Amino acid sequence: MSEREPESLKQTLFDTIEAERGRLKLIARDIWENPEVALQESESSERLQSALREEGFEVTAGVGGIETAFVARYGEGTPVVGTMGEFDALPGMSQQAKAEREPVEVNAPGHGCGHNLFGVGSLAAAIAIKRSIDRGDLSGSIVFFGTPAEEAGGGKMYMVRNGAFDDVDAVISWHPGWYNAPGKGSCLAVDAFDFTFQGETSHAAASPESGRSALDAVQLLNTGVEFMREHISDAARIHYVIHNGGSAANVVPGEASVEYLVRAPERVEVERISEWVCDIAAAAAQMSRTDLTATKTSGMYGVLPNHTLADAIRKNMEYADFPLDDEREKFAAELRETLGDVEDSLQYIPESEREAAREVAMFTRPINAPDEGQTGSYSTDSGDVSWNVPLGRFRAATWPVGTPAHSWQAVAAGRDLGTVGMEFAAKTIAATLADLLEDPELRQQARAEFEERSADHEYESPLPEGADPYKLVNR
C-alpha cells in the first residue's frame, strides 16, 4: 500500500495503469522474448508504436534518419510534456528467467539492461495521461519518444538534431535498476574517433626499408596519448581499441586503424582533449611517414541535472505503490543469492539506507537521490536531451538489490519480476507529467533551473557532419 493517498487525478492515472496491467506486461514480455539489438529493433519499436496508434496517438517513425526512432503525439496545444522509452537489447546476453545462468540460445541477444521494461513503463504513463486528456482532467499534449540504439552509441542525439524535442516543456524518463530514486547527478560528455593510417606494405624481413608501417603509427599515437594522460584532469577518461593492426607478422602493415573514446565532465574539456589527441595522431603519421584519415564518428553531452524535476519525481514516488507478491519476492531472493557479495553496489546508495537494503531481496522503499553533486563515469544519449529540454530522471527497482546492469541476473529479472517495478515507474512518470501539465509554476521553475545551469554554454550538436549511426554498429 502507498504511504500517502494520492489526489483523485493521480488515483485515476494509477487506476488506468492497473487496468491495463495485463496488456502492458504482455508487451514487455513480447519484447523480452524477441530481443533485438541496436538499430535492428524494428519489431520492438513497432510493438510500442502500434500500442500508441491504437490509443489514437499520431506516430512519426524514422525520426533523425533512424528507422526505429519514432515520436508519438497526442493532445492539442500547450503545455507539451514528454517521456522516453528505450527498447534495444544487448548482443550475447541471452538468459532464461531462472535463477541460474542458462541462455535461451547461446550467444543470442538478451535484455540485459531492462529496456523491454523501460519502453513499456513509459508507454503506460503516456497512455494514462492521454486518457486523462480525453476525460478533460488534463489539457495540453503528451509526447512519447521512442529512442533506439542506446546500447550502441546512442540514438537520441540524432532525434535532438532533428528538432524532435524543440517544443517540449519537460521530459520525465527512467531506467531499470535495483533501487527507487530520482537522479540529481551528471555524467561524462564524450567524443568518438576513428584514426586510420595508410603506409606501404613490404616483406618485413627481406625489404623492410621499402615499407612504412601503419601499425607503427597506431602505436605512436597510443603511446603519445598515454603520455598526455598525466596532463589532463583526473575525471577525464580516454580509451581505445585497435580494429586493424595488419594481417601477418612478415608483412609491414600497410593499413591500421584505432578507435578512440574521449570523455570528460564538461563538453569543452572533451573538445580540448579531442583536439590534442588529433594532434598526436597527425604527429604519429609524420613520425611514421604514413597518411592519416581522422574521422570524428560521434559525440554526446553529459547530463544536465534538474533538481526541480527530481524533487517532483521523488514526491510522486510516495504515492505509487510497489505491489510485490510472495512468489516474485521468492524468485528475487533466489536471484540475489547468485550475486554473492553486493557490498560494492551498496556503496552507491546513502549509508543511512544500506542496512535496509542489505536485509531485503527487492529494495522497494523510495530513497532520495544518491548522486547529488556527482558525475558518474559513464555517458548516455540522454545527455543531449537534457541540454535541450528540462529532463527529470529516475531509477526504479526491477532487479534484486545490487544487481549490475548487463548481467544475466538483470535479464532473468526482466521477463516478469521487473514488471512490478515497471508499473511503479509508470505511475511515477504519469503523476509527475500530470503535475507538469497542471502546474505552470513547476514548469517555470524547471525551465528556470535549466536556463541557469546551461547559461555558460550554448548547445551545439556534438554529432559530426554526415554522422551515420548504422556505420558505427556495423563496423
Ligand SMILES: [Zn+2]
Ligand atoms: Zn540501459
